[in-house]
Amino acid sequence: MFTFTLKKLGAGFVLLIAIPAIAFLLMGASAGNVGRNILGPAASNEQVERLNSELGRDQPLLQQFLDWGGRALTGDLGASWYTNEPVASAVVNRLPVTVSLVVTTTVLAALIATVAGVAAAVYRGWVDRTVQILAIIGFALPGFWVALMLALVFAVRLGWFPATGYIAFTASPAGWAQSLVLPVAALALGAVASAAQQIRGAVIDTLRQDWVRTLRSRGLSARRVLFVHVLRNASVSGLTVIALQFVGLLGGAVFVERIYALPGIGQVLSNSTAQGDIPIVLGVLIATTAIVVLVNLFIDLAVAFLNPKARQS
Amino acid sequence: MTTTPLALEVDSTDQRRSLLKETLRSPIALGSAVVLVLIALAALLAPWIAPYDPSASDLSDVFAPASAEHLLGADSAGRDILSRLLHGARISLGGALVAVAVALLLGVPSGLVAGYYGGAFDVAVSWLSNLLIALPGIVVLLALQPMTGSSVWTSMVVFGILLAPSFSILVRSTVSNVRNELYIDAAKVSGLSDLRIIRRHVLGVVRAPIIIQTAMILAIALFIQAGLDFLGFGDLAAPSWGGMLNDGFANIFRGPHLLVWPGIVLGITCAALALLANSLRDVMEGATSSGTAGRGRRALVHPTEDAEDALPAPSTTALLEVRGLRVAYSTHGQEPKEVVHGASLRVEPGEIVGVVGESGSGKTQIALSVMGLLPDGGRVTGGELTFEGNPLDPRSTEKLLGRSIAYIPQEPLTNLDPAFTIGRQLVEPLRVVGGLNAAAARKRALELLARVGIPEPSRVFDAYPHQISGGMAQRVLIAGALSGDPELIIADEPTTALDVTVQADILDVLRDLQREQGMAILLVTHNFGVIADLCERVYVMRDGRVVESAPTRTLHDAPREEYTRMLLSHILEHGPSRTALDAEVAEEVRA
Numbered sequence: 001m002f003t004f005t006l007k008k009l010g011a012g013f014v015l016l017i018a019i020p021a022i023a024f025l026l027m028g029a030s031a032g033n034v035g036r037n038i039l040g041p042a043a044s045n046e047q048v049e050r051l052n053s054e055l056g057r058d059q060p061l062l063q064q065f066l067d068w069g070g071r072a073l074t075g076d077l078g079a080s081w082y083t084n085e086p087v088a089s090a091v092v093n094r095l096p097v098t099v100s101l102v103v104t105t106t107v108l109a110a111l112i113a114t115v116a117g118v119a120a121a122v123y124r125g126w127v128d129r130t131v132q133i134l135a136i137i138g139f140a141l142p143g144f145w146v147a148l149m150l151a152l153v154f155a156v157r158l159g160w161f162p163a164t165g166y167i168a169f170t171a172s173p174a175g176w177a178q179s180l181v182l183p184v185a186a187l188a189l190g191a192v193a194s195a196a197q198q199i200r201g202a203v204i205d206t207l208r209q210d211w212v213r214t215l216r217s218r219g220l221s222a223r224r225v226l227f228v229h230v231l232r233n234a235s236v237s238g239l240t241v242i243a244l245q246f247v248g249l250l251g252g253a254v255f256v257e258r259i260y261a262l263p264g265i266g267q268v269l270s271n272s273t274a275q276g277d278i279p280i281v282l283g284v285l286i287a288t289t290a291i292v293v294l295v296n297l298f299i300d301l302a303v304a305f306l307n308p309k310a311r312q313s
Numbered sequence: 314m315t316t317t318p319l320a321l322e323v324d325s326t327d328q329r330r331s332l333l334k335e336t337l338r339s340p341i342a343l344g345s346a347v348v349l350v351l352i353a354l355a356a357l358l359a360p361w362i363a364p365y366d367p368s369a370s371d372l373s374d375v376f377a378p379a380s381a382e383h384l385l386g387a388d389s390a391g392r393d394i395l396s397r398l399l400h401g402a403r404i405s406l407g408g409a410l411v412a413v414a415v416a417l418l419l420g421v422p423s424g425l426v427a428g429y430y431g432g433a434f435d436v437a438v439s440w441l442s443n444l445l446i447a448l449p450g451i452v453v454l455l456a457l458q459p460m461t462g463s464s465v466w467t468s469m470v471v472f473g474i475l476l477a478p479s480f481s482i483l484v485r486s487t488v489s490n491v492r493n494e495l496y497i498d499a500a501k502v503s504g505l506s507d508l509r510i511i512r513r514h515v516l517g518v519v520r521a522p523i524i525i526q527t528a529m530i531l532a533i534a535l536f537i538q539a540g541l542d543f544l545g546f547g548d549l550a551a552p553s554w555g556g557m558l559n560d561g562f563a564n565i566f567r568g569p570h571l572l573v574w575p576g577i578v579l580g581i582t583c584a585a586l587a588l589l590a591n592s593l594r595d596v597m598e599g600a601t602s603s604g605t606a607g608r609g610r611r612a613l614v615h616p617t618e619d620a621e622d623a624l625p626a627p628s629t630t631a632l633l634e635v636r637g638l639r640v641a642y643s644t645h646g647q648e649p650k651e652v653v654h655g656a657s658l659r660v661e662p663g664e665i666v667g668v669v670g671e672s673g674s675g676k677t678q679i680a681l682s683v684m685g686l687l688p689d690g691g692r693v694t695g696g697e698l699t700f701e702g703n704p705l706d707p708r709s710t711e712k713l714l715g716r717s718i719a720y721i722p723q724e725p726l727t728n729l730d731p732a733f734t735i736g737r738q739l740v741e742p743l744r745v746v747g748g749l750n751a752a753a754a755r756k757r758a759l760e761l762l763a764r765v766g767i768p769e770p771s772r773v774f775d776a777y778p779h780q781i782s783g784g785m786a787q788r789v790l791i792a793g794a795l796s797g798d799p800e801l802i803i804a805d806e807p808t809t810a811l812d813v814t815v816q817a818d819i820l821d822v823l824r825d826l827q828r829e830q831g832m833a834i835l836l837v838t839h840n841f842g843v844i845a846d847l848c849e850r851v852y853v854m855r856d857g858r859v860v861e862s863a864p865t866r867t868l869h870d871a872p873r874e875e876y877t878r879m880l881l882s883h884i885l886e887h888g889p890s891r892t893a894l895d896a897e898v899a900e901e902v903r904a
Contacts, residue, residue, distance in 0.1 A: 015444060023456050030460035140587035141580055142536030144543060148562060152572055156565055210727040213686050215738075217722075218793060219715020219746035228741075232732050251449030255540055259562065266452075270544050273455045285456050292448060308777040309731060 008300045012293035019289045027278050028061050078279040087283035097166050098264035102249045105184045109191035110242050117199030138193025144255030147186035166262045183256045191245040202237040206230045236307045243299040247292055335596045342592035345585035356402035363396035367552040376568040385574050389564050394574055397552040404553040408469040412534035415473025420480025428488030442478035450475045483526055487519045521597050528590035532583045554579050625657055632833050633660040639695035640678045653678045654857045665834045667844035670854035676837045680803045685710035715746040719794035723806040725786035729778035735789050736774035743796055761792040765822050784815035805837045820846055841880050853877045
């Protein structure tokens with residue numbers, strides 16, 4: 001179990017190093033004259049050159065990368081090229097918004113998808129058909145499209161929810177919940193749809209296993225076999241699909257934060273991308289990759305706990 | 314997936330055409346296809362059918378509502394919404410197509426090579442795929458925006474690279490499954506080149522999954538493309554659906570209709586793609602599942618001309634009595650197929666009774682009917698089942714299971730829940746059904762394990778199913794069957810999956826237990842050797858009917874039926890494999 005965890009940690013670490021490194025080199029190579037972009041057309045060439053050398057942009061790309069990488073390893077991710085705000089604080093301050101959005105959505109989507117998927121697998125018939133049709137529709141409609149439509153109907157037309165803005169949980173729990181209703185609903189639809197389909201399939205496959213019949217032959221009720229044994233076995237693929245959904249939700253958050261004006265890292269990412277503020281973009285990328293690695297590690301450990309066979313490989 | 318070489322030899326265009334034809338029979342699929350064709354046509358013909366130049370703005374028409382002049386109204390710059398939608402389709406669909414084409418070009422060949430040859434390339438491709446798929450695509454796309462710039466096409470090429478793993482992983486797993494099929498080996502032996510094998514045999518198998526995946530990926534690429542434009546990272550001068558949504562969102566209070574039209578078009582296109590993909594999948598899965606069902610039950614279909622078999626008189630002493638049992642299976646939307654046509658048998662207390670027959674003769678169906686545990690779609694359609702003189706119905710059976718009736722299954726390793734230790738699986742019924750407390754249940758489970766000849770009960774108790782051998786697992790299953798002190802054990806091919814030496818051990822265990830405890834055993838098998846070894850009486854089954862029944866001795870010395878004689882002739886051969894026997898039986902039955 002220990003080597004298993006270590007292996008997964010190692011793989012995650014490689015990802016955490018590789019992704020920002022590749023991004024740095026690609027972005028650095030194509031960023032153009034950063035000093036000119038920041039100072040605008042009115043600045044003199046001397047001013048632009050001075051800024052470029054301050055930012056290290058006059059060095060060869062590889063040197064820039066080594067400088068940046070060396071500082072990044074010590075925890076110093078630099079500062080925004082435009083506002084001078086340290087990257088670490090820019091990201092960390094926005095992280096709670098995105099995390100509360102994505103985690104709430106994941107938990108909610110996992111619950112709904114499990115109930116719907118298990119019901120479809122166990123009852124089949126019309127329950128199954130209804131779940132299937134809803135799942136296809138939910139999958140097909142782009143998350144940001146749903147977000148737009150929900151905003152149009154419930155915030156603009158009906159005015160039931162705030163159209164924009166985020167209220168911190170610590171400021172007002174009720175306000176926090178209300179500000180998250182539409183964003184979470186928009187994000188959850190697609191996640192529920194895919195996860196319900198997968199969970200349905202996993203439960204149907206598990207119910208067909210020979211050992212289900214054998215356990216029933218020992219006098220255990222169908223309900224007990226379902227809840228104790230079948231769900232435990234099916235949960236392995238359930239968790240895997242939820243991990244994938246989580247990654248998808250981080251992407252969806254970029255749109256949803258933009259539409260509902262939530263100050264999360266998705267919004268920071270789209271703003272800094274538009275400006276070409278590379279240090280911030282890299283910071284967001286590192287944070288996102290770290291979250292993905294952590295979630296995958298957590299899921300791997302959970303799967304290993306649930307499936308004794310996986311612990312060995 | 315079951316694919317025969319025969320199916321693959323069929324001309325590939327025929328196969329593709331029939332998949333499409335079959336799919337378009339469903340109204341949803343047909344509707345989706347029509348919608349997609351219309352949208353594609355609109356995109357192609359936009360320069361000719363659009364009423365206005367999509368970029369021509371007229372300041373007097375800013376936010377104009379729908380009218381005869383502007384059918385769908387005008388946007389924030391007074392440009393005609395309909396014309397922009399038509400032209401926008403070119404960018405939105407074109408961008409999505411570019412991404413999918415790149416993903417296909419990279420993903421399919423890499424998946425083919427990785428799945429077919431394996432080795433270091435496979436490891437590298439899998440690693441890279443898992444790395445790419447672990448990241449949210451839109452975040453990476455945005456991070457790389459300084460490189461891709463505002464060009465739709467470059468961003469979509471990059472997105473295509475990010476999408477490639479979903480094809481690569483799909484193709485790799487499909488191909489590596491096919492790779493180990495016998496007909497691929499046969500093709501290799503007959504000297505076909507790898508390229509030819511891939512073209513003839515492998516591509517045929519992966520084509521359909523790729524088509525389905527393509528429709529799904531197209532929907533995803535379409536919405537990511539629109540999403541980029543919506544966020545304002547596209548080429549703002551060119552009309553696109555995402556750009557129109559951006560304009561609508563910026564003016565959500567002044568002109569909600571700006572948001573509605575591109576929203577509807579985008580939603581409909583994505584929905585049509587997903588529905589079409591789903592219908593394709595339904596057709597494919599339907600084809601394979603009905604195919605296997607047909608194959609599995611062909612031997613069981615039998616005209617029911619002699620439906621009214623004479624029923625034996627009810628017995629007063631029998632422990633288990635089955636009279637005129639009929640079992641039928643119904644698959645969705647098809648006529649139920651009867652697989653057991655009025656079979657009767659009887660087991661006296663403490664008696665070991667055999668049921669013998671080729672696979673598919675219905676013997677297992679009888680065993681499962683007694684326990685009320687027929688698989689999905691199967692049910693008892695006629696006849697009577699009684700246990701100790703009381704009729705068996707679903708409710709009464711449920712009470713008898715694990716107490717009076719126990720079951721020993723065929724495949725030891727697939728009959729243990731892989732997620733729990735052996736001990737937990739033995740203890741659970743002892744506690745839930747038997748009402749023992751934790752300590753007593755544990756003690757009893759260890760006793761049971763020792764009883765079936767397991768040398769280190771406590772080690773096996775703590776082991777997971779994948780950590781023990783098949784013979785050991787079968788002993789565990791026998792121990793589980795014993796846990797309720799049953800009066801009847803139903804053993805379905807209890808030795809078939811085991812090595813010959815282990816088979817003898819397991820039969821010894823069963824014989825000893827029966828001698829000590831005096832329970833009755835209903836032994837279902839295809840192997841007359843096992844019957845001769847254990848059973849006092851035997852029923853011979855064929856095609857869902859009992860064709861002969863007699864004490865084992867009598868049957869052995871003077872079988873009445875040719876079929877019985879043939880089954881008997883197999884005792885002499887040492888431990889024939891089940892499939893070999895089945896093939897021979899089928900051969901001789903046909904002759």
